Amino acid sequence: MSVTTTLAGFAADLDTGGIPAEVTARALALSTDLTGSILRAAHEADSTPAVLAMLARLGMDGEGPCTVFGLNRRYGAAAAALLNGTLGHSLDFDDTHADSSLHPSAPVVPAALAAAELTGASGTDFLAAVVVGFEVCCRLGMALDPTAHYARGFHPTATAGTFGAAAAAGRLLGLDEKAMASAFGVAASQASGSLQFLVNGAWNKRYQVGEAAMKGLMAATLAASGFVGAEDAIDGKHGFLRGYSDRADPARAVAGLGSTWETLRIGVKPYPACRYTHAAVDGLLALRGDLSLAPDEVQAITVGLHRNGITLVGAPLDEKRRARSVVEGQFSMPFAAAVALLRGRFGWDDYDLLGKPEAEALAARVDVVRDESLEGLRHPFGATLTLRARNAEHRLAIPDPSGEPDTFPDADAIAAKFRTLAGPVLNAGADTLLSRLRDLPQASSLRGWFG
Structure with a gap:
């Protein structure tokens, strides 16, 4: 059949x-x-x-x-x-x-x-x-x-x-x-x-x-x-x-x-943006809270994604860092990261940050790379994070974003x-x-x- x-x-x-x-x-x-x-x-x-x-x-x-x-x-x-x-x-x-x-x-x-x-x-x-x-x-x-x-x-x-x-x-x-x-x-x-x-x-x-x-x-x-x-x-x-x-x-x-x-x-x-940004946003919100970080203390962020994520939210990186329309923001890992660090959340109303100098300055510090460790897994939505703040590096791996079946609301x-x-x-x-x-x-x- x-x-x-x-x-x-x-x-x-x-x-x-x-x-x-x-x-x-x-x-x-x-x-x-x-x-x-x-x-x-x-x-x-x-x-x-x-x-x-x-x-x-x-x-x-x-x-x-x-x-x-x-x-x-x-x-x-x-x-x-x-x-x-x-x-x-x-x-x-x-x-x-x-x-x-x-x-x-x-x-x-x-x-x-x-x-x-x-x-x-x-x-x-x-x-x-x-x-x-x-x-x-x-x-x-x-x-x-x-x-x-x-x-x-x-x-x-x-x-x-x-x-x-x-x-x-x-x-x-x-x-x-x-x-x-x-x-x-x-x-x-x-x-x-x-x-x-x-x-x-x-x-x-x-x-x-x-x-x-x-x-x-x-x-x-x-x-x-x-x-x-x-x-x-x-x-x-x-x-x-x-x-x-x-x-x-x-x-x-x-x-x-x-x-x-x-x-x-x-x-x-949990966030109004491409799912490939979510694991990284989860991780950044956790680091922001654990470290009591102020946005201006963040020196650099590297987000590792599956190749599908790079296609949708990470490339071309210079353009993703300068999201101006809602659709561009929905498919920008740098913008999502900036929102999470600036607001400690990411909801629909946070698209008011599009084009704001503070968001673009923070997005400019975000790098997005393909992480081979995320290839070949059952789910492609995970992320790895390296965040540099106060001259110290903090690393985090997030296998799945929140809201998946194991954490379904x-x-x-x-x-x-x-x-x-x-x-x-x-x-x-x-x-x-x-x-x-x-x-x-x-x-x-x-x-x-x-x-």
């Missing part, structure tokens, strides 16, 4: 009752976490007005049945998936799956939510679809080999995410195995996402993830309407894995399928992050929405569930 058929059968036929309770609970926690990012980005992300203007100009902003958090109105399903996906990824505060080096919730949850509201699916069915979408996109990301996929210039959240979105939406639309394989056939023609945004801090990264949510929903809806998609679209001669990677391993996509849950290996971000921490993001937008309404999200498993239908 091909990888395409195996994943299609899993997505279509997985027994909802057979999903472990902890897996379903994790899907709910991750959906809640994403919702906070959507809400804040709807009001504060610099790219949001342009996306809304585009939808209006193209006549895609009409009233529909589907929720877009933070916009106080409903949209058609395709526009809602696009908006929630784009907004959810705009702060770069959404979750990550280390083994695939992608953000699962931003493409999957919006596609599932739109399909659930279209069909009147229950909260339990919605969460099962989210789990299916997570499993498909994370496994495809692993099968691509993230390092090889990055080397080809692709953004795995947008590419593999399209399949995850199609799987989640397709399940809610009632696709059987054959139709789900057709949806994957369409998704293979739509999967796209370029790393070229790194050159000038462009907004492509946000939009292409929203597109993945929308295109996955469209692929599933085409298949539900009888459209015939390409066979063996994932592992065929001209399929997704061969076309998007030089070192694809199709077996990784199906190993332990239905017994090993990649959903439980998704981590939540509890319900109170998820709620606290949600309130931090949603509170400035909804005020007292943040707790009302949080309650609706917590009660989602009890919803008999998601139509109208969010007001």
Whole structure:
């Protein structure tokens, strides 16, 4: 049986009752976490007005049945998936799956939510679809080999995410195995996402993830309407894995399928920046506290990263030291280090340091190097630190950033992050929405569930 058929059968036929309770609970926690990012980005992300203007100009902003958090109105399903996906990824505060080096919730949850509201699916069915979408996109990301996929210039959240979105939406639309394989056939023609945004801090990264949510929903809806998609679209001669990677391993996509849950290996971000900066930020915050360091006492910092981290947040170093836009800051190890040392934290509101002399002076003291000791490990997100202050050197190795499965935040921490993001937008309404999200498993239908 091909990888395409195996994943299609899993997505279509997985027994909802057979999903472990902890897996379903994790899907709910991750959906809640994403919702906070959507809400804040709807009001504060610099790219949001342009996306809304585009939808209006193209006549895609009409009233529909589907929720877009933070916009106080409903949209058609395709526009809602696009908006929630784009907004959810705009702060770069959404979750990550280390083994695939992608953000699962931003493409999957919006596609599932739109399909659930279209069909009147229950909260339990919605969460099962989210789990299916997570499993498909994370496994495809692993099968691509993230390092090889990055080397080809692709953004795995947008590419593999399209399949995850199609799987989640397709399940809610009632696709059987054959139709789900057709949806994957369409998704293979739509999967796209370029790393070229790194050159000038462009907004492509946000939009292409929203597109993945929308295109996955469209692929599933085409298949539900009888459209015939390409066979063996994932592992065929001209399929997704061969076309998007030089070192694809199709077996990784199906190993332990239905017994090993990649959903439980998704981590939540404590900082609104590329995950490859997080371990170093954790380490710098710890050193700052332990040594009672003042920023002007720091003479030099060397951050060691995996080669993927160098690609995204460490090179070209001179440009990374002079981050001026939010996207440039989100992908700058020197800027993240400067924020951590200056503020003793790193939250969304700390992007007010962009272009500030004190931040750039500290960023200029940050060197970023490839650390061979971080290669070949299961997770690529670790970091090593050498910090020189008061004419003494301090070294630290951080194998994994906080928020990974071993340190996954509890319900109170998820709620606290949600309130931090949603509170400035909804005020007292943040707790009302949080309650609706917590009660989602009890919803008999998601139509109208969010007001």
